[in-house]
Amino acid sequence: xxxxxxxxxxxxxxxxxxxxxxxxxxxxxxxxxxxxxxxxxxxxxxxxxxxxxxxxxxxxxxxxxxxxxxxxxxxxxxxxxxxxxxxxxxxxxxxxxxxxxxxxxxxxxxxxxxxx
Amino acid sequence: xxxxxxxxxxxxxxxxxxxxxxxxxxxxxxxxxxxxxxxxxxxxxxxxxxxxxxxxxxxxxxxxxxxxxxxxxxxxxxxxxxxxxxxxxxxxxxxxxxxxxxxxxxxxxxxxxxx
Numbered sequence: 001x002x003x004x005x006x007x008x009x010x011x012x013x014x015x016x017x018x019x020x021x022x023x024x025x026x027x028x029x030x031x032x033x034x035x036x037x038x039x040x041x042x043x044x045x046x047x048x049x050x051x052x053x054x055x056x057x058x059x060x061x062x063x064x065x066x067x068x069x070x071x072x073x074x075x076x077x078x079x080x081x082x083x084x085x086x087x088x089x090x091x092x093x094x095x096x097x098x099x100x101x102x103x104x105x106x107x108x109x110x111x112x113x114x115x116x
Numbered sequence: 117x118x119x120x121x122x123x124x125x126x127x128x129x130x131x132x133x134x135x136x137x138x139x140x141x142x143x144x145x146x147x148x149x150x151x152x153x154x155x156x157x158x159x160x161x162x163x164x165x166x167x168x169x170x171x172x173x174x175x176x177x178x179x180x181x182x183x184x185x186x187x188x189x190x191x192x193x194x195x196x197x198x199x200x201x202x203x204x205x206x207x208x209x210x211x212x213x214x215x216x217x218x219x220x221x222x223x224x225x226x227x228x229x230x231x
Contacts, residue, residue, distance in 0.1 A: 006159075043223040044160075044206070090159055103148055103210040103219060107159035 002027035006091045006108030013115055019064075019078040021111050023091030026072065031093040033074040034105065035066055038088040047089075050074060051096065086115045118143040120209045122222035130230045135179075135194040137225045139207035142188060149190040150208040151181055154224075160206065166190065177201070202229045 006023045013019060025031050035047040048066035049057045056066050063082050067075045074091060091108040123138040141147060148167045152160040164175025171183040177200075181192045190207060207222040 044221045046219075088157070092160075104150070104162060104165060105152075105160070105219070107152075107161070109159045110157065112157065 002093075002106065004091065004093055004106055004108045006111055008111060009109065010112045011114070013081050013113065015083055015115055016080045019076070019081050019085070019113070021076040021089055021091075021113075023074040023076075023108055024072055025074075025093045028093070028095070029071060030096050031072065032096055033068060034092040034094075035074065035076050036090040036092065038090065040087070044090070048074075048076070081115045083115050086113055088112050118145075118147065118209050118220050120207050120220050120222040122205075122207050122225045124225050125223065126226045126228065128228040128230060129197045131199055132196050135192070135197045135201065135227065137192040137205050137207075137227065139181075139190045139192065139222060140188050141190060141207070141209045143209060148210040149181075149183060150210070151175065151179070151190075151192050152206045152208060153203050154206065155203045163192070163205075197227075197229045199229050199231065202227055 003026045033050045036044045037047055038044055046059045047064060050068045053068055053071055056068060063085060064076060064078050076089060089111045092105040094105050120139060120141045127137060129135055146168060150165045151163040153163050154160045163179050164173045164181055166173045166183045172180060174180045179192055179194045181190050183190050192205060204224045204226050206224050209220050
């Protein structure tokens with residue numbers, strides 16, 4: 001069966017420090033991978049989307065970047081965190097386009113980032 | 117273009133009473149519709165999905181939803197609330213677009229269950 005792992009679960013970082021959140025998926029190949037953010041009291045905002053290794057689409061201009069160095073690995077990064085980067089970050093995967101499950105997302109447990 | 121509106125940001129019910137979480141959508145295509153649940157500080161879990169088969173969809177934990185095209189609605193219901201149902205619920209529409217643009221999330225409904 002497929003599983004998704006996301007870490008760290010909780011992170012407290014000072015303004016201006018770097019960030020790296022990692023997500024890996026097991027039990028599937030060629031997944032679509034996503035990074036979402038939930039700010040306090042707000043819905044889900046899609047940050048990045050990837051259909052394959054090295055292929056990243058950015059949904060909103062921001063202080064963050066994403067990379068996909070391997071098929072089932074998705075990394076969210078920042079060189080210098082801002083206060084506004086605080087939030088709950090969720091990684092998700094789905095089957096690739098053309099598959100029956102292409103629009104069904106499976107989410108990781110989330111990473112709570114607090115920037116002070 | 118597609119959109120989804122969750123009509124209530126908060127719903128409070130007593131344990132053992134029915135639950136109704138409302139969702140309306142708009143779509144230029146025949147949509148697929150989903151409900152996800154999120155418990156505090158957890159990821160989202162798929163409750164159920166509608167993909168143009170039966171209009172009444174049964175999900176996990178006793179939840180179900182009915183697709184009503186004439187009303188453009190996909191409301192989530194449960195006959196009897198349990199304390200463990202307290203969570204945030206998201207309605208999602210997918211209208212046949214490609215990749216990242218295929219999914220639109222509602223703003224969420226927080227369900228409180230009173231003892």
